[in-house]
Amino acid sequence: MKIRKRTFGLALYFGLLLLPIYWMLNMSLRTNADILGVFSLYPTDITFGNYIKIFTDKSWYSGYINSIIYVSMNTAISLSVALPAAYAFSRYRFLGDKHLFFWLLTNRMAPAAVFLLPFFQLYSTFGLIDTHIAVALAHCLFNVPLAVWILEGFMSGIPREIDETAFIDGFGFPSFFIIIFIPLIRAGVGVTAFFCFMFSWVELLFARTLTVTDAKPIAAIMTRTVSATGLDWGLLSAAGILTIVPGALVIWFVRNHLAKGFAMGRV
Amino acid sequence: MDKWEDNKAWFLVLPVFVIVAFSAIIPLMTVVNYSLQDIWGPGQRVFVGAEWFKETLSDHRLHDALWRQFLFSGMVLLIEIPLGIMIALAMPKRGWGVSASLVTLALPLLIPWNVIGTIWIIFTRPDIGLFGAAINGLNITFDHTSSPLDAWITLMFMEVWHWTPLVALLAYSGLRAIPEAYFQAAKIDGASAWATFRYIQLPKMRGVLTIAILLRFMDSFLIYAEPFVLTGGGPGNSTTFLSIYLVKIAVGQFDLGPAAAFSLIYFVIILLFSWLFYQALQNVGKGEKNG
């Protein structure tokens, strides 16, 4: 009986969680005139016009492509630099290790707004403005420390005897790391990739500041177009729904890794 | 377990150091530089020393924003941490429900922050939003664009909706790591559900809760995009949080000097509080080890 009550509460919570998203989905399937004219709990006259407009207008869909490009770049960069560093933090004591770790974490705490202008100047100096790599690099500021932090937790759970045995067996560091060690923390890499993807995908301030047209993220295009078209709620909702899709796909693919990572109790 | 002592480990950390330093140290130095100068335009600047810091510290609008920020972050922690733990406790432990719950929970976390604001505008507007219409349907006037209280309520709903899943995910991972024998022992000892929670689950979740509290404190303290989209800092200044005020000064008024000084003070506050939280939580569990 107690279990029933809990499950019911959880189902209610999930219902409330999905309600705002459902509402946006509802809006996205109606025309603007319909939305403003009739209040309805579900779309009575379903139209895909808003989605068709987004998929046929280059200024719209290129935003998605841009976002996906820089998010993938950021996830790849963050993981490839964070893996060896996390290994170093989990296995070695070295000069300034604790300070370095804390310093990395402080970057996660820095207000993004603080860095906006200096960032713009810095990336202009290197001619990186309006490129995907600029946004990917900027997002490393908060994703790399997080990745190091999460991976370090997973790596500390692997006994050091495994490293020692491998070195005795004549493995060099790179081959040991890639062939033996990384597969051992697969779940951890999955969880880390998920978090990197997530934080890079949802960030707007840097992405908007560092891009003009060629690498403009979808989230920024949305805000701009909204004011230009005089608030087309249907189109805005459709664009919003589409920003949820890539994230939902990613989490669907890593869900088993995620469940395993959570079961290990190290996130 | 003693770690190996080897300074060559620096080679492994070097890529991280370079990539983060590139994005962190140079801009930070620029900010420090700005904060000590008055800048009118390219090449026209004067060293002003601690002038901007003094001005910023005595700016009463900043004080207001700061208190507002503390109130906001405090409420966020008070609501989200217990709620997140409750959700984690109710989540299934095996079967298809695990994946389904995880995916559902993670959904709000994967939505770009400004889209979150958009979702809640659409959801709460009295004319087209389900929430707004429902509230007004109960004959309660609710409008977050004109009433500060309504704006706060909407913001809190949005924030809780958006971020409680993160706390729940972390708490869930902590709960899953507790061996079954602990629950069996508690049953045999006749522990109530509350005692089981208080003496087994809560102590074992200490590690992940530290992370959750730190993350939620830092991110709620830095909140920008969601209130900016939803309320634009209004009505009046009632939802002008530190980041919104900062961007107003830096980008809106282009007052680089005060903005830089403000940034540094802001940064130091966050560092200080994060450190305090961290120490406090470590001390609570002194002498304990997870596992």
Next chain:
Amino acid sequence: MANIELNEIAHSYLSKPEDEADYALKRIHTVWEDGGAYALLGPSGCGKTTLLNVISGLLTPSQGRVLYNGKDVTALSPEKRNIAQVFQFPVLYDTMTVSDNLAFPLRNRGVPKNDITRRVDEVAEILDLTSFLKKKAAGLTADAKQKVSLGRGLVRSDVAAILFDEPLTVIDPHLKWRLRRSLKQIHEQLKLTLIYVTHDQMEALTFAEKVVVMYDGDIVQIGTPQELFEYPEHRFVGYFIGSPGMNFLECAVDGDMARVDAMGIKADGIKLDSPTAALARQATGKLELGIRPMYLQLSAEPVKHGVEAQIKLVEDQGSCKIVSLSLAGKTVRARLPEGKPVPGGKVWLVFPQQKIRLFDDGRLINKTY
């Protein structure tokens, strides 16, 4: 304190078990007497822990009833059954002190404060934990932690039984026997019903008055260590207990002789006494002759009733020698005391008649005590 009766218990972890193999417990029907010290012995995966959890109430069996002093408790929770259980890994409430840990089960039951303090002090005294009472439980050594877990069971003066699930797994070997000894003392002092799960026969034989041997979801024998050694009721008990285990030779009876010929090799017959031979002649299944290695005698010359065999290997184990012999192509092991010379090559094995056990399809047929 209670007399625990398991009535036709069967359990499956599947919701719809289809055949025998789906059951972790097949059919358990037995009584555990009040005040007894029992060891539940068996290999990993034989259902020991499942049975223990059924007794404690952590698990409700798919079929059958559990009775405490004749009262049906099948549907009651562990807390209502008033049972204590000590787990493989020490389970402690980390944030509490040792004395709070010990008081916890009593507080949960609303025992008056004075009684709690008194009981905690008594138990701490028995377990030698008095000096730790004010310490945080998390900082203790593994054996002290395990004592605290045990203490949480002992504080309840009315506890029906204390169940142990391989409690010494994480304890250092030199501390193991100390802890085991204090367990025995506690048993003598308090006369509690103790059930101790283990896969280690040494532990079971030294701890228990009665050993319950489990095999593949079934109890195959309950008896004193002596009984298990001398009269294993099932082939598995003979093989599992003793080091090395009992020798088994497939045989056929011919008059009073057991013939162990195999693969065309003709061996001398083994002489049985006539009652045993009579029982053997009535056997319907696969007949096997079993004998403990320590009862086999070796002789360098032909002797009466001696059976010719070939020595293949001698292992010196310090306190004894284990001799492997080939008899009609089958391996037989004998255990000889240290110091006794071992002949080489061809020897004559003597099977003392009163030590020979015969098994019909794995079941002992000449149980004569």
